[in-house]
Amino acid sequence: MTTDGRKNGLTRRTALKLGSTAGTGALLGSLAGCTESLGGGSGGGSSNALVTENRIGSSDAGTELVHWLLPDASHSQDDNPALAKVYEEFFRTWAENHSDAKIKLEYQTNLEQMKTKLLQVAAKGSAPSMAQVDSFWVPNFTRHLQPATAAIEDEDDWYPFVKDVIVENGEWQAVWKNTDCRALFYRQDLIDKYNDGEPPRTWDELVRVGTEIKEREGMAGYMYNGGKWEATTFDNLAMFWAQGGDLVDDQGTPVLGEGKNKEALLNVFKFFERTIDSGVTPQRVANINDYGLLRQAALNGETAMFLGGNWQIATIKQNVDSEEEWKKWQVAEIPQMTADISATGTGGWTVGVFEQDEEKRQAALDYAGLFAKRENMGKFCKAGGYLPTRKSVFEEVSYFSEDPYMQVFKKLLENGRARPGVPIYLTISSEWQTAAGKVLTGQASPKKAVETMIRNVNAEYQG
Secondary structure: OOOOOOEOOEOHHHHHHOOOOOOOOOOOHHHOOOOOOOOOOOOOOOOOOOEEOOEEOOOOOOEEEEEEEOHHHOOOOOOOHHHHHHHHHHHHHHHHHOOOEEEEEEEOOOHHHHHHHHHHHHHOOOOOOEEEEEOOOHHHHOOOOOOOHHHOOOHHHEOHHHHHHHEEOOEEOEEEOOEOEEEEEEEHHHHHHHHOOOOOOEHHHHHHHHHHHHHHHOOEOOEOOOOOOHHHHHHHHHHHHOOOOOOEOOOOOEOOOOHHHHHHHHHHHHHHHHHHHOOOOOHHHHHOOOHHHHHHHHHOOOEOEEEEEOOHHHHHHHOOOOHHHHOOEEEEOOOEOOOOOOOEEEOOEEEEEOOOOHHHHHHHHHHHHHOOOHHHHHHHHHHHOOEOOEHHHHHHOHHHHOOHHHHHHHHHHOOEEOOOOOOHHHHHHHHHHHHHHHHHOOOOOHHHHHHHHHHHHHHHHHO
16 A cells, blocks of 8 residues: 555545545554465465455355455455455454355446446346445435444444434444544644644634745645545535535535525635635645645645645654654644534445345345444554544544544544535536636636536536
8 A cells, every 4th residue: 555545556536536435544654564464264275265365254155145345345455464454354253153154255446337337236136235335325325225223333322424324214224334534734833833832723813824834934834635636625525514505405406506505615715715815825736636745745844734634644654754753743623714613524435235135134234234343443444544433432442542633533523524425416526626726726706616616516407
């Protein structure tokens, strides 16, 4: 794995461009050098091995289930040995508990093709027994997913944003096994010097502090994703959501042109313009289409603050020579229009069960349920560099409870929000990216850019 989250050709950048939730987190720095080999039985060994590259369970088992997954979501990926070992442990546990059954692993290599293919086979009644399902996709599969409620421990322990997406008519549709979030990254030494040690909570404060840093330190005050890619939308959506804005209604109809939604949208694009006009943000953010570019700017002393993803504290740690250097970087809530509101974008992956045969369905639920258990989720998220979706993991698993960064992310997730899993979102996001680019480069005023965005989204929906 590279420091930008590259796994088997699927980088975080690629995942975002393909409409994924960017749930493939970068490996945490403390695990970066791990080279443990997989336990016995993995790979292409004996036909009676409980875990092979393409099978879980004994080859002699009479009942076969099918699981669709990405290459990096199994024991066979080689970019993160620690994560591979956790997967193998889970797979082996399932196999030992289901001696009469086996799971055929069918790897998918393209996110959007996987989604399209899964929708097609589900509609025909021939879906796999279970599948790795992007949390962003779940609403598209409501008619096809089998209830996973029985696999959920302590329903109140899961974050609100999880239940907002996963629970339908009282039933949990899938097991949301990991997540991520967006946050303000800032240089503590500079914030100590220019803002009494406290990171800015509002746009006004950010511009004020950022301006002073720019003038006195000769560096950007604040940077963010502004190029033509999904993160330009998703990272900054938190500023829209925090104001009470909604992209679509309960039926999936775009509502950007309505009252508070239009006002909230316009406020965000006015903020974009303000960051450029004030000089706090360099205009070149209009070309940033990779989280690695933000990290690079941070480590090169080119910016004092940036809006990024939680995994970036690990990639910063991996790319500096001393603990003192990476600990200069701290994380906080995303600055908002006012100090009394908060939001962050969340993504991640789920395990969804499609199997309708009762015996197989229960075996599939047992598999999905492995990722729902508190101890397992702690192991899995620690190894993968992910954030847990259960609050108790942050509180009771020492790796998370003793890490000050993780405790900030725990708080941010309380106001987490996932993208709406509706078809028109892809158009909304594309139009947002285009509008942002025009505002950042001075080609359009915020008002004109927003009006064009709304008009194009509505035309696509109606057409």
